[in-house]
Every structure is written in structure tokens, then in C-alpha cells.
Amino acid sequence: MQIAIIGAGVSGLLSAFELIQHGCSVTIFDQQHAGKAASWAGGGILSPMYPWRYPAAVNQLAQYGKALYEEYNAQLYPITQIDFQIQHTGMLIFDPEDFAIGQSYAQRHQEPMQYAELLQGQDLHQLNPRVSEQFQQALYFPHLSNVRNPRLLQSLIAYLKQQPQITFVENCAIQKLQIQNQKVTAIHTENGEKFVADQVVLATGAWSQAWAEPLNLSIPVKPIHGQMALFKTPENWLPTMCMNKVMYLIPRRDGHIVCGSSMNDFGFDNTPKAHIQQNIVDAVFEMVPELAQFPLVDQWAGLRPSSPDGVPYIGQMPEVDNLWANFGHFRNGLCMGPASARLLRQLMLQQSTLVDPAAYSPQRLIQNALA
Ligand SMILES: Cc1cc2nc3c(=O)[nH]c(=O)nc-3n(C[C@H](O)[C@H](O)[C@H](O)COP(=O)(O)OP(=O)(O)OC[C@H]3O[C@@H](n4cnc5c(N)ncnc54)[C@H](O)[C@@H]3O)c2cc1C
CATH class of the missing domain: 3.30.9.10 (D-Amino Acid Oxidase, subunit A, domain 2)
Known part of the structure; x- marks a missing residue:
């Protein structure tokens, strides 16, 4: 299956990482260099701060962050020689x-x-x-621990760039989704180029509201x-x-x-x-x-x-069969990143999921539009 991921922050990169390990080919697009937006700027604390102030859905995904990053660091370090330094400081x-x-x-x-x-x-x-x-x-x-997120991104990018199933297209903004019969049939870059994929993932972070108008949704990100x-x-x-x-x-x-x-x-x-x-x-x-x-x-x-309650949108977008979301992680996208990407991959490949996906469903975007 050929997948286009729009956005190469932690959400897009980890989604790519998950998907290629399950037989998919991925092209990942970013309007700037990969891994230079919020995911680079963040602090890397591997838990929501004051978790009692967040909905259970946020804490549920965040719980997996530390263990999965440790696994990934062990898997990637021998290949990239970049240690993303998970610090167990409390x-x-x-x-x-x-x-x-x-x-x-x-x-x-x-x-x-x-x-x-x-x-x-x-x-x-x-x-x-x-x-x-x-x-x-x-x-x-x-x-409680923290991850050195700029190095996490460097390591992920270095690893992914070595994989034959991945193509990076950087400094290239995706401007338009071409949709016919409830399917994205192509994505168009700002330079007028056109790419075709079986499935498309929006991992566009703070820029995600740009998809509201073409999809006729209210995207409160x-x-x-x-x-x-x-x-x-x-x-x-x-x-x-x-x-x-x-x-x-x-x-x-x-x-x-x-x-x-x-x-x-x-x-x-x-x-x-x-x-x-x-x-x-x-x-x-x-x-x-x-x-x-x-x-x-x-x-x-x-x-x-x-996003209004900090709960990200993960799963199939409303009304378009091959369009998927992994965005809206607000203050906790680094700690929720690994579980968010895993959940997305499980939903896309119709596998059993590590958590109940209902709380993250992008169907909430329709309710917002009607409200
Ligand atoms: C100061 C600060 C501190 C933080 N501290 C923490 C913390 O301690 N722990 C924690 O868990 N989280 C923290 N966060 C939050 C975390 O950084 C974010 O939730 C997370 O990085 C979001 O990842 P993302 O991949 O969704 O977005 P981003 O990293 O912003 O990536 C989105 C990418 O999409 C690209 N893009 C957008 N639109 C298009 C388009 N049309 N075409 C092509 N490319 C496009 C952008 O260029 C960007 O590279 C912090 C954030 C900040 C700013």
C-alpha cells in the first residue's frame, strides 16, 4: 500500500515508522525541513504536566511514550548512532x-x-x-523522564531516510487534496506537482485548520x-x-x-x-x-x-474513505507520539488497537461543524 503523509513532525515521522514496518511504502511531505516545527521546539517531558488536569484520553496515550521511546532508541541507535537520551530524572x-x-x-x-x-x-x-x-x-x-526531542527527530529522520520504502519530499507544501467519490485521488503541491497515493495522512500539526474549508469541516486546531x-x-x-x-x-x-x-x-x-x-x-x-x-x-x-481539550484527532477523516488524521496533540504530542502513531497504523491496517479509538475519532469534527 502506498501512503502519503503530509507533515514530518513527530506525528508524521512516527506514523511513517509504524507503517513501513507493516509492509507499507510512504512518501512524507513537509513544507520546510523535516522535524523543525513544534516537535523540535518542545521540551520532551514524557508525561502531561499535572496529568489530573487532562482528559483520560490524553493520559492513556501518554502512558506508552517512555517505554516505546526506549524500544525505538535501542532499535535505531545502532543504525543512526544518535542517542535520543531518555533521561530518568523524575x-x-x-x-x-x-x-x-x-x-x-x-x-x-x-x-x-x-x-x-x-x-x-x-x-x-x-x-x-x-x-x-x-x-x-x-x-x-x-x-517521570524526558526525551531529547531534537535528537529523537534527527535519529528518526536518519533512520527513515535509509529505508527503501520511504521517500522524503521537503520544502514542499501540499496545497490541495483532489477528492472524487469520497476518495482523495491526488494531492497537489504549491508548485503544481501532483502525487497519487492509496491513503493520505494529515499530520500537519498547528497548520491543520487549513483542511477545514476544502473538507467542509470545522477543525478547531x-x-x-x-x-x-x-x-x-x-x-x-x-x-x-x-x-x-x-x-x-x-x-x-x-x-x-x-x-x-x-x-x-x-x-x-x-x-x-x-x-x-x-x-x-x-x-x-x-x-x-x-x-x-x-x-x-x-x-x-x-x-x-x-485542540479544545488536548485530545488529538486520530483515525479516518469523515466522509473521505482514504484520508486519515494524526493531529491536534497540543501540549503533549511528544509523549503521546508513539501511541498515536501506533493507533493510527492499527486503524489504517484494520488491526486490533492498543486503546479504544473512540475518544480520538475525527468524527468529532463533524459534530463541531454542526454545532
Ligand atoms: C514550547 C513547547 C514545549 C512543549 N513541550 C512538550 C513536552 O514537554 N512534552 C510533550 O509531549 N509535548 C510538548 N510540546 C508539544 C509537542 O511539541 C507537540 O504537540 C508536537 O510536537 C506536535 O507534533 P506534530 O508532528 O503534530 O506537529 P509539528 O511538529 O508542528 O509538525 C507538523 C509538520 O507539518 C508540516 N506541515 C503543515 N502543513 C503542511 C502542508 N500543507 N504541507 C506540508 N507540510 C505541512 C509543518 O511544516 C510541520 O513540520 C511542546 C510544544 C512547544 C511549542
């Missing part, structure tokens, strides 16, 4: 209003990744001596700007991820610390803003004051593909 959350709810979530759900304990005073500062003395309590999630600041400290300087009021620090193995983030609707403008950088820096210095000694070496912003 996370400290300092928001007191989340302590009780976080613990009761952990007890009710028994998801190993969400096991949490409340740390006090000395225990807290022994675990992470960089934390400000103003914090004397934190909820500790020892099993829009770009939400999220900014990051990068510090460089010595290796192993910060032992855990830290989070307070939705601002976080993510230590990488080589001492880089990714700090974020923000949420703003600036349309498709993805330039970093000075006032947002200041907010991030203030928030992370409050958690870890000694970070101020180290250089801020980079900053950037990316466009999250927001």
Missing part, C-alpha cells in the same frame, strides 16, 4: 494546591509513571540541592505559541525536572537546561518575545536561584497544535 512539582489531588490521582490510577510522594524539607533538598530554600515541600514523581530558554550548566548539575505554576526546568544529560514555557495566541508568528523570556527566567530563578550564574545560550518558540 520531577518535583511545587504548586501546593496540586499536592493532594496529585497524590490521590496516583492512588486512583495506578499508572506506574504517575506514582507520587510528598517530600518535605531536608528530604527535598537532599534529593535536589539546587531548589530554593523558599520551597519546603514538593510532590515528587520519581518515574490553531497555533499556540510556546517559548523556551536554554541555559548551560555543568553536567549533572540539576538532578530533577522542576515545575511550578506551569513553568519548568528540564535537565539534559550534558548540562543544558531547557526552561519554559508560555502559551499565547500570536497566529503563525513563532518568534521569541523579550517579555516572555523575562517571565520564564523569573519563574525558573525563583525555583532554582543558582541558575542565574550560568549563561542563557539560546531561546526559541514553537507552535503547539492546540
Whole structure:
């Protein structure tokens, strides 16, 4: 089966990875270089932040992220020599209003990744001596990890480019779907070229609303700007991820610390803003004051593909038999990525699914259009 995937972020690349392992050939298109949009810009935390604030459908897919990335890293590393560094740092959350709810979530759900304990005073500062003395309590999630997402993308792209069943078409925007008798019969590029495939997957992230008008649907996915600041400290300087009021620090193995983030609707403008950088820096210095000694070496912003409740659209698009969705992952597309791609592949190839697909069904796009 010949499949066209539009969008080479984590959603499109992992979909391609899943599909070629099950006998499909894939052409993957991106309007820019592969793996340079939200999936590159994100932090790579392998769990929704404050999972109790999300629908069960988000946490259900996110649970698979860490284990599947470990499997993929083991499979890809010998071929690509790129380690995507899954860091088992655990996370400290300092928001007191989340302590009780976080613990009761952990007890009710028994998801190993969400096991949490409340740390006090000395225990807290022994675990992470960089934390400000103003914090004397934190909820500790020892099993939370992060993936170095730019390397994950590099590794996936390097691996996929070596596979004969895959063709990459980069710097090429798909402008039009040609539809006849409820089937996509061709896709057209902005340069007027035409490609034909048996099945077409939309993995177009924050740009997915562009398909609403031609498909006569309401696609409530829009770009939400999220900014990051990068510090460089010595290796192993910060032992855990830290989070307070939705601002976080993510230590990488080589001492880089990714700090974020923000949420703003600036349309498709993805330039970093000075006032947002200041907010991030203030928030992370409050958690870890000694970070101020180290250089801020980079900053950037990316466009999250927001969806109303953060539940992505995965499955067959309404009214078009060979058109599929894997978009709308909002704040959690990296942790939901592996399970989202697996679910998509299982639905496309009519295999049994790892989770009940109903919650992710793109049929919701019709309900939106009628509402
Ligand atoms: C600051 C920030 C922090 C984040 N932190 C985390 C985190 O810690 N953990 C987590 O799980 N998630 C995180 N996320 C969210 C996560 O990055 C996204 O949910 C995820 O990357 C979405 O992946 P995607 O492949 O759907 O979209 P993208 O990576 O944006 O890829 C979509 C691709 O489609 C291409 N495209 C669009 N339209 C067309 C077209 N017409 N033709 C051709 N190509 C097209 C684009 O060029 C793009 O490359 C964060 C995001 C940001 C911005």
C-alpha cells in the first residue's frame, strides 16, 4: 500500500515508522525541513504536566511514550548512532494546591509513571540541592523522564531516510487534496506537482485548520505559541525536572537546561518575545536561584497544535474513505507520539488497537461543524 503523509513532525515521522514496518511504502511531505516545527521546539517531558488536569484520553496515550521511546532508541541507535537520551530524572512539582489531588490521582490510577510522594524539607533538598530554600515541600514523581526531542527527530529522520520504502519530499507544501467519490485521488503541491497515493495522512500539526474549508469541516486546531530558554550548566548539575505554576526546568544529560514555557495566541508568528523570556527566567530563578550564574545560550518558540481539550484527532477523516488524521496533540504530542502513531497504523491496517479509538475519532469534527 502506498501512503502519503503530509507533515514530518513527530506525528508524521512516527506514523511513517509504524507503517513501513507493516509492509507499507510512504512518501512524507513537509513544507520546510523535516522535524523543525513544534516537535523540535518542545521540551520532551514524557508525561502531561499535572496529568489530573487532562482528559483520560490524553493520559492513556501518554502512558506508552517512555517505554516505546526506549524500544525505538535501542532499535535505531545502532543504525543512526544518535542517542535520543531518555533521561530518568523524575520531577518535583511545587504548586501546593496540586499536592493532594496529585497524590490521590496516583492512588486512583495506578499508572506506574504517575506514582507520587510528598517530600518535605531536608528530604527535598537532599534529593535536589539546587531548589530554593523558599520551597519546603514538593510532590515528587520519581518515574517521570524526558526525551531529547531534537535528537529523537534527527535519529528518526536518519533512520527513515535509509529505508527503501520511504521517500522524503521537503520544502514542499501540499496545497490541495483532489477528492472524487469520497476518495482523495491526488494531492497537489504549491508548485503544481501532483502525487497519487492509496491513503493520505494529515499530520500537519498547528497548520491543520487549513483542511477545514476544502473538507467542509470545522477543525478547531490553531497555533499556540510556546517559548523556551536554554541555559548551560555543568553536567549533572540539576538532578530533577522542576515545575511550578506551569513553568519548568528540564535537565539534559550534558548540562543544558531547557526552561519554559508560555502559551499565547500570536497566529503563525513563532518568534521569541523579550517579555516572555523575562517571565520564564523569573519563574525558573525563583525555583532554582543558582541558575542565574550560568549563561542563557539560546531561546526559541514553537507552535503547539492546540485542540479544545488536548485530545488529538486520530483515525479516518469523515466522509473521505482514504484520508486519515494524526493531529491536534497540543501540549503533549511528544509523549503521546508513539501511541498515536501506533493507533493510527492499527486503524489504517484494520488491526486490533492498543486503546479504544473512540475518544480520538475525527468524527468529532463533524459534530463541531454542526454545532
Ligand atoms: C514550547 C513547547 C514545549 C512543549 N513541550 C512538550 C513536552 O514537554 N512534552 C510533550 O509531549 N509535548 C510538548 N510540546 C508539544 C509537542 O511539541 C507537540 O504537540 C508536537 O510536537 C506536535 O507534533 P506534530 O508532528 O503534530 O506537529 P509539528 O511538529 O508542528 O509538525 C507538523 C509538520 O507539518 C508540516 N506541515 C503543515 N502543513 C503542511 C502542508 N500543507 N504541507 C506540508 N507540510 C505541512 C509543518 O511544516 C510541520 O513540520 C511542546 C510544544 C512547544 C511549542
